[in-house]
Amino acid sequence: MRKCYKCDKKAQVYLPQHRLAFCKDHYLEWFDNRVEKTIKEFKMFDKNSKILVAVSGGKDSLSLWNALAKLGYNVDGFYINLGIGDYSQKSKELALKFAKKIGKTLNIVELKDEIATIPEMKTYDNRPACSICGTIKRYFMNKKAKELGYNIIATGHNLDDEAAVLFSNTLNWSIEYLKRQYPVLKEENGFIRKVKPLCKISEKESAIYAILSGIEYIEEECPYSVGATSIDYKLFLSQLEEKSPGTKLRFYSEFLRKMYPILQSYEEKVELGRCEICGEPSMNRICSYCSLKMKLQAKKEKTV
Ligand code: Q46
Ligand code: ZN
Ligand code: ZN
Structure with missing residues:
Protein backbone atom coordinates (compact mmCIF):
# COMPACT_ATOMS: atom_id res chain seq x y z
CA MET A 1 0.00 0.00 0.00
CA PHE A 42 5.06 35.03 -11.65
CA LYS A 43 3.82 37.91 -9.46
CA MET A 44 0.34 37.50 -10.91
CA PHE A 45 -1.73 39.38 -8.31
CA ASP A 46 -2.23 39.82 -4.57
CA LYS A 47 -5.00 39.92 -1.99
CA ASN A 48 -5.95 43.49 -2.99
CA SER A 49 -6.59 42.55 -6.63
CA LYS A 50 -10.12 42.23 -8.03
CA ILE A 51 -10.01 39.04 -10.03
CA LEU A 52 -12.39 37.71 -12.65
CA VAL A 53 -12.09 34.02 -13.54
CA ALA A 54 -13.18 33.13 -17.05
CA VAL A 55 -15.48 30.19 -16.40
CA SER A 56 -16.48 27.64 -19.03
CA GLY A 57 -18.17 25.14 -16.71
CA GLY A 58 -15.26 22.73 -17.23
CA LYS A 59 -12.94 21.21 -14.61
CA ASP A 60 -10.06 23.67 -15.05
CA SER A 61 -11.90 26.95 -14.69
CA LEU A 62 -14.07 25.72 -11.82
CA SER A 63 -11.07 24.19 -10.00
CA LEU A 64 -9.22 27.47 -10.42
CA TRP A 65 -12.15 29.48 -9.08
CA ASN A 66 -12.46 27.09 -6.15
CA ALA A 67 -8.74 27.24 -5.30
CA LEU A 68 -8.55 31.06 -5.54
CA ALA A 69 -11.62 31.46 -3.33
CA LYS A 70 -10.17 29.00 -0.78
CA LEU A 71 -6.86 30.86 -0.80
CA GLY A 72 -8.74 34.02 0.18
CA TYR A 73 -8.55 36.00 -3.05
CA ASN A 74 -11.21 38.48 -4.10
CA VAL A 75 -12.52 36.53 -7.06
CA ASP A 76 -15.74 36.36 -9.11
CA GLY A 77 -16.63 34.46 -12.24
CA PHE A 78 -17.31 35.44 -15.82
CA TYR A 79 -19.27 33.26 -18.21
CA ILE A 80 -20.00 33.82 -21.89
CA ASN A 81 -23.01 31.92 -23.18
CA LEU A 82 -21.84 30.99 -26.68
CA GLY A 83 -25.22 29.49 -27.56
CA ILE A 84 -23.76 26.13 -28.64
CA GLY A 85 -26.88 23.98 -28.05
CA ASP A 86 -26.96 21.56 -25.10
CA TYR A 87 -23.27 22.07 -24.44
CA SER A 88 -23.74 25.75 -23.58
CA GLN A 89 -26.95 25.20 -21.69
CA LYS A 90 -25.43 22.54 -19.47
CA SER A 91 -22.19 24.40 -18.89
CA LYS A 92 -24.07 27.57 -17.91
CA GLU A 93 -26.20 25.63 -15.41
CA LEU A 94 -23.10 24.08 -13.83
CA ALA A 95 -21.28 27.41 -13.66
CA LEU A 96 -24.29 29.02 -11.96
CA LYS A 97 -24.64 26.11 -9.55
CA PHE A 98 -20.99 26.36 -8.58
CA ALA A 99 -21.16 30.14 -8.08
CA LYS A 100 -24.09 29.62 -5.73
CA LYS A 101 -22.23 26.89 -3.85
CA ILE A 102 -19.23 29.09 -3.10
CA GLY A 103 -21.32 32.24 -2.66
CA LYS A 104 -19.64 34.27 -5.40
CA THR A 105 -20.96 36.36 -8.29
CA LEU A 106 -21.08 34.93 -11.79
CA ASN A 107 -21.19 37.69 -14.40
CA ILE A 108 -22.84 36.46 -17.59
CA VAL A 109 -22.72 37.69 -21.18
CA GLU A 110 -25.38 36.28 -23.51
CA LEU A 111 -23.88 36.27 -26.98
CA LYS A 112 -27.28 36.13 -28.66
CA ASP A 113 -28.10 39.53 -27.12
CA GLU A 114 -24.72 41.09 -27.97
CA ILE A 115 -24.09 39.86 -31.51
CA ALA A 116 -25.23 36.29 -32.36
CA THR A 117 -24.58 32.74 -31.15
CA ILE A 118 -21.50 30.90 -32.44
CA PRO A 119 -23.56 28.47 -34.62
CA GLU A 120 -25.44 31.45 -36.07
CA MET A 121 -22.22 33.31 -36.81
CA LYS A 122 -20.83 30.21 -38.49
CA THR A 123 -23.57 30.45 -41.11
CA TYR A 124 -22.44 33.98 -42.02
CA ASP A 125 -18.67 33.58 -41.73
CA ASN A 126 -16.31 31.10 -43.38
CA ARG A 127 -13.72 31.15 -40.64
CA PRO A 128 -13.48 28.10 -38.32
CA ALA A 129 -15.86 28.34 -35.34
CA CYS A 130 -12.95 28.42 -32.88
CA SER A 131 -11.37 31.39 -34.60
CA ILE A 132 -14.63 33.39 -34.39
CA CYS A 133 -15.13 32.18 -30.82
CA GLY A 134 -11.58 33.19 -29.81
CA THR A 135 -12.08 36.74 -31.12
CA ILE A 136 -15.39 37.04 -29.28
CA LYS A 137 -14.13 35.64 -25.98
CA ARG A 138 -11.02 37.83 -25.90
CA TYR A 139 -13.09 40.91 -26.74
CA PHE A 140 -15.78 40.43 -24.09
CA MET A 141 -13.41 39.28 -21.38
CA ASN A 142 -11.39 42.45 -21.68
CA LYS A 143 -14.28 44.85 -22.19
CA LYS A 144 -16.57 43.50 -19.48
CA ALA A 145 -13.82 43.08 -16.90
CA LYS A 146 -12.99 46.80 -17.29
CA GLU A 147 -16.65 47.84 -17.21
CA LEU A 148 -17.28 45.77 -14.07
CA GLY A 149 -14.24 47.17 -12.26
CA TYR A 150 -11.97 44.09 -12.17
CA ASN A 151 -8.23 44.47 -12.74
CA ILE A 152 -7.22 40.85 -13.39
CA ILE A 153 -8.56 38.18 -15.72
CA ALA A 154 -7.58 34.64 -14.72
CA THR A 155 -8.07 31.76 -17.15
CA GLY A 156 -7.99 28.02 -16.48
CA HIS A 157 -5.33 27.14 -19.06
CA ASN A 158 -3.42 24.17 -17.67
CA LEU A 159 0.01 22.67 -18.33
CA ASP A 160 -1.34 20.42 -21.10
CA ASP A 161 -2.81 23.46 -22.89
CA GLU A 162 0.35 25.50 -22.52
CA ALA A 163 2.68 22.66 -23.55
CA ALA A 164 0.53 21.93 -26.63
CA VAL A 165 0.55 25.61 -27.70
CA LEU A 166 4.29 25.80 -27.06
CA PHE A 167 4.81 22.66 -29.14
CA SER A 168 2.75 24.07 -32.00
CA ASN A 169 4.48 27.46 -31.89
CA THR A 170 7.88 25.75 -31.84
CA LEU A 171 7.01 23.48 -34.77
CA ASN A 172 6.09 26.58 -36.75
CA TRP A 173 8.79 28.81 -35.24
CA SER A 174 6.12 31.42 -34.57
CA ILE A 175 8.43 33.83 -32.80
CA GLU A 176 5.76 36.52 -32.32
CA TYR A 177 3.57 34.03 -30.45
CA LEU A 178 6.44 32.42 -28.54
CA LYS A 179 7.45 35.86 -27.36
CA ARG A 180 4.06 36.32 -25.76
CA GLN A 181 3.74 32.82 -24.33
CA TYR A 182 4.05 33.76 -20.70
CA PRO A 183 1.58 33.05 -17.87
CA VAL A 184 1.17 36.79 -17.29
CA LEU A 185 0.21 39.27 -19.97
CA LYS A 186 0.74 42.71 -18.54
CA GLU A 187 -1.93 45.40 -18.49
CA GLU A 188 -1.11 47.78 -21.33
CA ASN A 189 -2.67 49.59 -24.28
CA GLY A 190 -6.22 49.11 -22.98
CA PHE A 191 -5.73 45.42 -22.13
CA ILE A 192 -6.35 44.16 -18.64
CA ARG A 193 -3.71 41.93 -17.01
CA LYS A 194 -4.32 38.29 -17.95
CA VAL A 195 -2.93 35.40 -15.90
CA LYS A 196 -2.85 31.59 -15.99
CA PRO A 197 -2.40 30.29 -12.42
CA LEU A 198 -2.84 26.62 -13.51
CA CYS A 199 0.01 26.75 -16.04
CA LYS A 200 2.08 24.29 -14.01
CA ILE A 201 -0.81 21.96 -13.19
CA SER A 202 -1.71 19.14 -15.56
CA GLU A 203 -5.17 18.40 -16.91
CA LYS A 204 -5.22 15.17 -14.90
CA GLU A 205 -4.30 16.99 -11.68
CA SER A 206 -7.07 19.54 -12.13
CA ALA A 207 -9.61 16.77 -12.91
CA ILE A 208 -8.62 14.92 -9.72
CA TYR A 209 -8.92 18.16 -7.74
CA ALA A 210 -12.39 18.84 -9.15
CA ILE A 211 -13.59 15.31 -8.37
CA LEU A 212 -12.12 15.23 -4.84
CA SER A 213 -13.56 18.71 -4.14
CA GLY A 214 -17.01 17.56 -5.21
CA ILE A 215 -17.15 20.06 -8.07
CA GLU A 216 -19.74 19.24 -10.71
CA TYR A 217 -18.29 20.14 -14.10
CA ILE A 218 -19.18 19.55 -17.72
CA GLU A 219 -17.35 16.51 -19.00
CA GLU A 220 -18.38 16.81 -22.64
CA GLU A 221 -16.07 18.78 -24.87
CA CYS A 222 -17.41 21.60 -27.04
CA PRO A 223 -18.66 20.00 -30.31
CA TYR A 224 -16.44 22.36 -32.32
CA SER A 225 -13.28 21.04 -30.65
CA VAL A 226 -13.51 17.76 -32.60
CA GLY A 227 -10.60 17.39 -35.01
CA ALA A 228 -8.58 20.32 -33.60
CA THR A 229 -4.82 19.92 -34.18
CA SER A 230 -4.16 20.90 -30.57
CA ILE A 231 -5.78 17.60 -29.52
CA ASP A 232 -3.18 15.68 -31.60
CA TYR A 233 -0.37 17.65 -29.96
CA LYS A 234 -1.80 16.95 -26.51
CA LEU A 235 -2.03 13.24 -27.30
CA PHE A 236 1.52 13.14 -28.57
CA LEU A 237 2.87 14.95 -25.50
CA SER A 238 0.86 12.67 -23.22
CA GLN A 239 2.46 9.63 -24.85
CA LEU A 240 5.90 11.11 -24.13
CA GLU A 241 4.77 11.89 -20.58
CA GLU A 242 3.66 8.29 -20.11
CA LYS A 243 7.11 7.04 -21.04
CA SER A 244 8.98 9.74 -19.19
CA PRO A 245 6.96 11.45 -16.41
CA GLY A 246 7.74 15.15 -16.07
CA THR A 247 8.33 15.75 -19.80
CA LYS A 248 5.52 18.31 -20.19
CA LEU A 249 6.49 20.28 -17.12
CA ARG A 250 10.16 20.28 -18.13
CA PHE A 251 9.35 21.36 -21.69
CA TYR A 252 7.22 24.27 -20.51
CA SER A 253 9.20 25.38 -17.43
CA GLU A 254 12.54 25.28 -19.23
CA PHE A 255 11.09 27.34 -22.07
CA LEU A 256 10.05 29.99 -19.56
CA ARG A 257 13.40 29.86 -17.80
CA LYS A 258 15.79 29.66 -20.77
CA MET A 259 14.08 30.69 -24.01
CA TYR A 260 11.50 33.28 -22.98
CA PRO A 261 14.09 35.82 -21.71
CA ILE A 262 16.13 35.47 -24.91
CA LEU A 263 13.05 36.04 -27.07
CA GLN A 264 12.35 39.38 -25.40
CA SER A 265 15.10 40.99 -27.44
CA TYR A 266 13.27 40.04 -30.63
CA GLU A 267 11.82 43.21 -32.07
CA GLU A 268 8.09 43.40 -32.47
CA LYS A 269 6.57 45.39 -35.30
CA VAL A 270 3.03 45.39 -33.97
CA GLU A 271 1.53 48.81 -33.35
CA LEU A 272 -1.58 48.89 -31.26
CA GLY A 273 -4.19 51.62 -31.55
CA ARG A 274 -7.86 51.92 -30.65
CA CYS A 275 -10.88 50.70 -32.60
CA GLU A 276 -12.71 53.64 -34.17
CA ILE A 277 -16.07 52.11 -33.32
CA CYS A 278 -15.82 50.64 -29.82
CA GLY A 279 -12.55 52.12 -28.51
CA GLU A 280 -11.07 48.74 -27.54
CA PRO A 281 -7.40 48.02 -28.37
CA SER A 282 -6.86 47.04 -31.99
CA MET A 283 -4.09 46.62 -34.56
CA ASN A 284 -6.38 47.94 -37.28
CA ARG A 285 -8.66 50.94 -37.63
CA ILE A 286 -11.60 48.71 -36.72
CA CYS A 287 -11.14 45.82 -34.26
CA SER A 288 -11.84 42.22 -35.27
CA TYR A 289 -14.98 42.08 -33.13
CA CYS A 290 -16.52 45.17 -34.74
CA SER A 291 -15.60 44.01 -38.24
CA LEU A 292 -17.19 40.65 -37.48
CA LYS A 293 -20.32 42.44 -36.29
CA MET A 294 -20.41 44.63 -39.40
CA LYS A 295 -19.91 41.64 -41.70
CA LEU A 296 -22.69 39.80 -39.94
CA GLN A 297 -25.03 42.78 -40.20
CA ALA A 298 -24.34 43.17 -43.92
CA LYS A 299 -24.93 39.48 -44.64
CA LYS A 300 -28.12 39.48 -42.58
CA GLU A 301 -29.46 42.48 -44.50
CA LYS A 302 -28.62 40.79 -47.80
CA THR A 303 -30.60 37.67 -46.90
CA VAL A 304 -33.69 39.59 -45.76
S1 Q46 B 1 -15.61 26.90 -26.94
FE1 Q46 B 1 -15.15 28.15 -28.70
FE2 Q46 B 1 -13.56 26.35 -27.60
FE3 Q46 B 1 -15.87 25.56 -28.67
S2 Q46 B 1 -15.97 26.96 -30.37
FE4 Q46 B 1 -13.83 26.35 -30.22
S3 Q46 B 1 -12.97 27.94 -29.00
S4 Q46 B 1 -13.88 24.56 -28.92
S5 Q46 B 1 -12.17 26.41 -25.87
ZN1 ZN C 1 -2.28 12.68 4.04
ZN1 ZN D 1 -14.31 47.61 -32.01
Whole structure:
Protein backbone atom coordinates (compact mmCIF):
# COMPACT_ATOMS: atom_id res chain seq x y z
CA MET A 1 0.00 0.00 0.00
CA ARG A 2 1.33 3.42 -0.97
CA LYS A 3 1.12 5.87 1.93
CA CYS A 4 0.43 9.60 1.81
CA TYR A 5 3.63 11.64 1.67
CA LYS A 6 2.30 13.86 4.47
CA CYS A 7 0.45 11.49 6.84
CA ASP A 8 -0.12 7.82 7.61
CA LYS A 9 -3.28 7.49 5.56
CA LYS A 10 -3.50 5.39 2.42
CA ALA A 11 -2.64 7.46 -0.64
CA GLN A 12 -5.49 8.12 -3.06
CA VAL A 13 -3.51 10.06 -5.62
CA TYR A 14 -0.11 9.28 -7.09
CA LEU A 15 1.73 11.93 -9.11
CA PRO A 16 4.59 10.17 -10.94
CA GLN A 17 6.01 13.40 -12.40
CA HIS A 18 6.55 14.75 -8.87
CA ARG A 19 7.14 11.34 -7.26
CA LEU A 20 4.47 12.22 -4.69
CA ALA A 21 1.47 10.38 -3.26
CA PHE A 22 -1.30 11.96 -1.20
CA CYS A 23 -4.46 11.18 0.71
CA LYS A 24 -7.50 13.24 -0.33
CA ASP A 25 -6.99 16.13 2.10
CA HIS A 26 -3.28 16.46 1.47
CA TYR A 27 -3.80 16.33 -2.29
CA LEU A 28 -6.25 19.24 -2.10
CA GLU A 29 -3.78 21.12 0.09
CA TRP A 30 -0.93 20.37 -2.35
CA PHE A 31 -3.01 21.66 -5.27
CA ASP A 32 -3.97 24.92 -3.52
CA ASN A 33 -0.34 25.47 -2.50
CA ARG A 34 0.87 24.85 -6.03
CA VAL A 35 -1.59 27.44 -7.36
CA GLU A 36 -0.43 29.92 -4.70
CA LYS A 37 3.22 29.21 -5.51
CA THR A 38 2.62 29.86 -9.23
CA ILE A 39 0.80 33.13 -8.44
CA LYS A 40 3.80 34.25 -6.36
CA GLU A 41 6.47 32.96 -8.79
CA PHE A 42 5.06 35.03 -11.65
CA LYS A 43 3.82 37.91 -9.46
CA MET A 44 0.34 37.50 -10.91
CA PHE A 45 -1.73 39.38 -8.31
CA ASP A 46 -2.23 39.82 -4.57
CA LYS A 47 -5.00 39.92 -1.99
CA ASN A 48 -5.95 43.49 -2.99
CA SER A 49 -6.59 42.55 -6.63
CA LYS A 50 -10.12 42.23 -8.03
CA ILE A 51 -10.01 39.04 -10.03
CA LEU A 52 -12.39 37.71 -12.65
CA VAL A 53 -12.09 34.02 -13.54
CA ALA A 54 -13.18 33.13 -17.05
CA VAL A 55 -15.48 30.19 -16.40
CA SER A 56 -16.48 27.64 -19.03
CA GLY A 57 -18.17 25.14 -16.71
CA GLY A 58 -15.26 22.73 -17.23
CA LYS A 59 -12.94 21.21 -14.61
CA ASP A 60 -10.06 23.67 -15.05
CA SER A 61 -11.90 26.95 -14.69
CA LEU A 62 -14.07 25.72 -11.82
CA SER A 63 -11.07 24.19 -10.00
CA LEU A 64 -9.22 27.47 -10.42
CA TRP A 65 -12.15 29.48 -9.08
CA ASN A 66 -12.46 27.09 -6.15
CA ALA A 67 -8.74 27.24 -5.30
CA LEU A 68 -8.55 31.06 -5.54
CA ALA A 69 -11.62 31.46 -3.33
CA LYS A 70 -10.17 29.00 -0.78
CA LEU A 71 -6.86 30.86 -0.80
CA GLY A 72 -8.74 34.02 0.18
CA TYR A 73 -8.55 36.00 -3.05
CA ASN A 74 -11.21 38.48 -4.10
CA VAL A 75 -12.52 36.53 -7.06
CA ASP A 76 -15.74 36.36 -9.11
CA GLY A 77 -16.63 34.46 -12.24
CA PHE A 78 -17.31 35.44 -15.82
CA TYR A 79 -19.27 33.26 -18.21
CA ILE A 80 -20.00 33.82 -21.89
CA ASN A 81 -23.01 31.92 -23.18
CA LEU A 82 -21.84 30.99 -26.68
CA GLY A 83 -25.22 29.49 -27.56
CA ILE A 84 -23.76 26.13 -28.64
CA GLY A 85 -26.88 23.98 -28.05
CA ASP A 86 -26.96 21.56 -25.10
CA TYR A 87 -23.27 22.07 -24.44
CA SER A 88 -23.74 25.75 -23.58
CA GLN A 89 -26.95 25.20 -21.69
CA LYS A 90 -25.43 22.54 -19.47
CA SER A 91 -22.19 24.40 -18.89
CA LYS A 92 -24.07 27.57 -17.91
CA GLU A 93 -26.20 25.63 -15.41
CA LEU A 94 -23.10 24.08 -13.83
CA ALA A 95 -21.28 27.41 -13.66
CA LEU A 96 -24.29 29.02 -11.96
CA LYS A 97 -24.64 26.11 -9.55
CA PHE A 98 -20.99 26.36 -8.58
CA ALA A 99 -21.16 30.14 -8.08
CA LYS A 100 -24.09 29.62 -5.73
CA LYS A 101 -22.23 26.89 -3.85
CA ILE A 102 -19.23 29.09 -3.10
CA GLY A 103 -21.32 32.24 -2.66
CA LYS A 104 -19.64 34.27 -5.40
CA THR A 105 -20.96 36.36 -8.29
CA LEU A 106 -21.08 34.93 -11.79
CA ASN A 107 -21.19 37.69 -14.40
CA ILE A 108 -22.84 36.46 -17.59
CA VAL A 109 -22.72 37.69 -21.18
CA GLU A 110 -25.38 36.28 -23.51
CA LEU A 111 -23.88 36.27 -26.98
CA LYS A 112 -27.28 36.13 -28.66
CA ASP A 113 -28.10 39.53 -27.12
CA GLU A 114 -24.72 41.09 -27.97
CA ILE A 115 -24.09 39.86 -31.51
CA ALA A 116 -25.23 36.29 -32.36
CA THR A 117 -24.58 32.74 -31.15
CA ILE A 118 -21.50 30.90 -32.44
CA PRO A 119 -23.56 28.47 -34.62
CA GLU A 120 -25.44 31.45 -36.07
CA MET A 121 -22.22 33.31 -36.81
CA LYS A 122 -20.83 30.21 -38.49
CA THR A 123 -23.57 30.45 -41.11
CA TYR A 124 -22.44 33.98 -42.02
CA ASP A 125 -18.67 33.58 -41.73
CA ASN A 126 -16.31 31.10 -43.38
CA ARG A 127 -13.72 31.15 -40.64
CA PRO A 128 -13.48 28.10 -38.32
CA ALA A 129 -15.86 28.34 -35.34
CA CYS A 130 -12.95 28.42 -32.88
CA SER A 131 -11.37 31.39 -34.60
CA ILE A 132 -14.63 33.39 -34.39
CA CYS A 133 -15.13 32.18 -30.82
CA GLY A 134 -11.58 33.19 -29.81
CA THR A 135 -12.08 36.74 -31.12
CA ILE A 136 -15.39 37.04 -29.28
CA LYS A 137 -14.13 35.64 -25.98
CA ARG A 138 -11.02 37.83 -25.90
CA TYR A 139 -13.09 40.91 -26.74
CA PHE A 140 -15.78 40.43 -24.09
CA MET A 141 -13.41 39.28 -21.38
CA ASN A 142 -11.39 42.45 -21.68
CA LYS A 143 -14.28 44.85 -22.19
CA LYS A 144 -16.57 43.50 -19.48
CA ALA A 145 -13.82 43.08 -16.90
CA LYS A 146 -12.99 46.80 -17.29
CA GLU A 147 -16.65 47.84 -17.21
CA LEU A 148 -17.28 45.77 -14.07
CA GLY A 149 -14.24 47.17 -12.26
CA TYR A 150 -11.97 44.09 -12.17
CA ASN A 151 -8.23 44.47 -12.74
CA ILE A 152 -7.22 40.85 -13.39
CA ILE A 153 -8.56 38.18 -15.72
CA ALA A 154 -7.58 34.64 -14.72
CA THR A 155 -8.07 31.76 -17.15
CA GLY A 156 -7.99 28.02 -16.48
CA HIS A 157 -5.33 27.14 -19.06
CA ASN A 158 -3.42 24.17 -17.67
CA LEU A 159 0.01 22.67 -18.33
CA ASP A 160 -1.34 20.42 -21.10
CA ASP A 161 -2.81 23.46 -22.89
CA GLU A 162 0.35 25.50 -22.52
CA ALA A 163 2.68 22.66 -23.55
CA ALA A 164 0.53 21.93 -26.63
CA VAL A 165 0.55 25.61 -27.70
CA LEU A 166 4.29 25.80 -27.06
CA PHE A 167 4.81 22.66 -29.14
CA SER A 168 2.75 24.07 -32.00
CA ASN A 169 4.48 27.46 -31.89
CA THR A 170 7.88 25.75 -31.84
CA LEU A 171 7.01 23.48 -34.77
CA ASN A 172 6.09 26.58 -36.75
CA TRP A 173 8.79 28.81 -35.24
CA SER A 174 6.12 31.42 -34.57
CA ILE A 175 8.43 33.83 -32.80
CA GLU A 176 5.76 36.52 -32.32
CA TYR A 177 3.57 34.03 -30.45
CA LEU A 178 6.44 32.42 -28.54
CA LYS A 179 7.45 35.86 -27.36
CA ARG A 180 4.06 36.32 -25.76
CA GLN A 181 3.74 32.82 -24.33
CA TYR A 182 4.05 33.76 -20.70
CA PRO A 183 1.58 33.05 -17.87
CA VAL A 184 1.17 36.79 -17.29
CA LEU A 185 0.21 39.27 -19.97
CA LYS A 186 0.74 42.71 -18.54
CA GLU A 187 -1.93 45.40 -18.49
CA GLU A 188 -1.11 47.78 -21.33
CA ASN A 189 -2.67 49.59 -24.28
CA GLY A 190 -6.22 49.11 -22.98
CA PHE A 191 -5.73 45.42 -22.13
CA ILE A 192 -6.35 44.16 -18.64
CA ARG A 193 -3.71 41.93 -17.01
CA LYS A 194 -4.32 38.29 -17.95
CA VAL A 195 -2.93 35.40 -15.90
CA LYS A 196 -2.85 31.59 -15.99
CA PRO A 197 -2.40 30.29 -12.42
CA LEU A 198 -2.84 26.62 -13.51
CA CYS A 199 0.01 26.75 -16.04
CA LYS A 200 2.08 24.29 -14.01
CA ILE A 201 -0.81 21.96 -13.19
CA SER A 202 -1.71 19.14 -15.56
CA GLU A 203 -5.17 18.40 -16.91
CA LYS A 204 -5.22 15.17 -14.90
CA GLU A 205 -4.30 16.99 -11.68
CA SER A 206 -7.07 19.54 -12.13
CA ALA A 207 -9.61 16.77 -12.91
CA ILE A 208 -8.62 14.92 -9.72
CA TYR A 209 -8.92 18.16 -7.74
CA ALA A 210 -12.39 18.84 -9.15
CA ILE A 211 -13.59 15.31 -8.37
CA LEU A 212 -12.12 15.23 -4.84
CA SER A 213 -13.56 18.71 -4.14
CA GLY A 214 -17.01 17.56 -5.21
CA ILE A 215 -17.15 20.06 -8.07
CA GLU A 216 -19.74 19.24 -10.71
CA TYR A 217 -18.29 20.14 -14.10
CA ILE A 218 -19.18 19.55 -17.72
CA GLU A 219 -17.35 16.51 -19.00
CA GLU A 220 -18.38 16.81 -22.64
CA GLU A 221 -16.07 18.78 -24.87
CA CYS A 222 -17.41 21.60 -27.04
CA PRO A 223 -18.66 20.00 -30.31
CA TYR A 224 -16.44 22.36 -32.32
CA SER A 225 -13.28 21.04 -30.65
CA VAL A 226 -13.51 17.76 -32.60
CA GLY A 227 -10.60 17.39 -35.01
CA ALA A 228 -8.58 20.32 -33.60
CA THR A 229 -4.82 19.92 -34.18
CA SER A 230 -4.16 20.90 -30.57
CA ILE A 231 -5.78 17.60 -29.52
CA ASP A 232 -3.18 15.68 -31.60
CA TYR A 233 -0.37 17.65 -29.96
CA LYS A 234 -1.80 16.95 -26.51
CA LEU A 235 -2.03 13.24 -27.30
CA PHE A 236 1.52 13.14 -28.57
CA LEU A 237 2.87 14.95 -25.50
CA SER A 238 0.86 12.67 -23.22
CA GLN A 239 2.46 9.63 -24.85
CA LEU A 240 5.90 11.11 -24.13
CA GLU A 241 4.77 11.89 -20.58
CA GLU A 242 3.66 8.29 -20.11
CA LYS A 243 7.11 7.04 -21.04
CA SER A 244 8.98 9.74 -19.19
CA PRO A 245 6.96 11.45 -16.41
CA GLY A 246 7.74 15.15 -16.07
CA THR A 247 8.33 15.75 -19.80
CA LYS A 248 5.52 18.31 -20.19
CA LEU A 249 6.49 20.28 -17.12
CA ARG A 250 10.16 20.28 -18.13
CA PHE A 251 9.35 21.36 -21.69
CA TYR A 252 7.22 24.27 -20.51
CA SER A 253 9.20 25.38 -17.43
CA GLU A 254 12.54 25.28 -19.23
CA PHE A 255 11.09 27.34 -22.07
CA LEU A 256 10.05 29.99 -19.56
CA ARG A 257 13.40 29.86 -17.80
CA LYS A 258 15.79 29.66 -20.77
CA MET A 259 14.08 30.69 -24.01
CA TYR A 260 11.50 33.28 -22.98
CA PRO A 261 14.09 35.82 -21.71
CA ILE A 262 16.13 35.47 -24.91
CA LEU A 263 13.05 36.04 -27.07
CA GLN A 264 12.35 39.38 -25.40
CA SER A 265 15.10 40.99 -27.44
CA TYR A 266 13.27 40.04 -30.63
CA GLU A 267 11.82 43.21 -32.07
CA GLU A 268 8.09 43.40 -32.47
CA LYS A 269 6.57 45.39 -35.30
CA VAL A 270 3.03 45.39 -33.97
CA GLU A 271 1.53 48.81 -33.35
CA LEU A 272 -1.58 48.89 -31.26
CA GLY A 273 -4.19 51.62 -31.55
CA ARG A 274 -7.86 51.92 -30.65
CA CYS A 275 -10.88 50.70 -32.60
CA GLU A 276 -12.71 53.64 -34.17
CA ILE A 277 -16.07 52.11 -33.32
CA CYS A 278 -15.82 50.64 -29.82
CA GLY A 279 -12.55 52.12 -28.51
CA GLU A 280 -11.07 48.74 -27.54
CA PRO A 281 -7.40 48.02 -28.37
CA SER A 282 -6.86 47.04 -31.99
CA MET A 283 -4.09 46.62 -34.56
CA ASN A 284 -6.38 47.94 -37.28
CA ARG A 285 -8.66 50.94 -37.63
CA ILE A 286 -11.60 48.71 -36.72
CA CYS A 287 -11.14 45.82 -34.26
CA SER A 288 -11.84 42.22 -35.27
CA TYR A 289 -14.98 42.08 -33.13
CA CYS A 290 -16.52 45.17 -34.74
CA SER A 291 -15.60 44.01 -38.24
CA LEU A 292 -17.19 40.65 -37.48
CA LYS A 293 -20.32 42.44 -36.29
CA MET A 294 -20.41 44.63 -39.40
CA LYS A 295 -19.91 41.64 -41.70
CA LEU A 296 -22.69 39.80 -39.94
CA GLN A 297 -25.03 42.78 -40.20
CA ALA A 298 -24.34 43.17 -43.92
CA LYS A 299 -24.93 39.48 -44.64
CA LYS A 300 -28.12 39.48 -42.58
CA GLU A 301 -29.46 42.48 -44.50
CA LYS A 302 -28.62 40.79 -47.80
CA THR A 303 -30.60 37.67 -46.90
CA VAL A 304 -33.69 39.59 -45.76
S1 Q46 B 1 -15.61 26.90 -26.94
FE1 Q46 B 1 -15.15 28.15 -28.70
FE2 Q46 B 1 -13.56 26.35 -27.60
FE3 Q46 B 1 -15.87 25.56 -28.67
S2 Q46 B 1 -15.97 26.96 -30.37
FE4 Q46 B 1 -13.83 26.35 -30.22
S3 Q46 B 1 -12.97 27.94 -29.00
S4 Q46 B 1 -13.88 24.56 -28.92
S5 Q46 B 1 -12.17 26.41 -25.87
ZN1 ZN C 1 -2.28 12.68 4.04
ZN1 ZN D 1 -14.31 47.61 -32.01
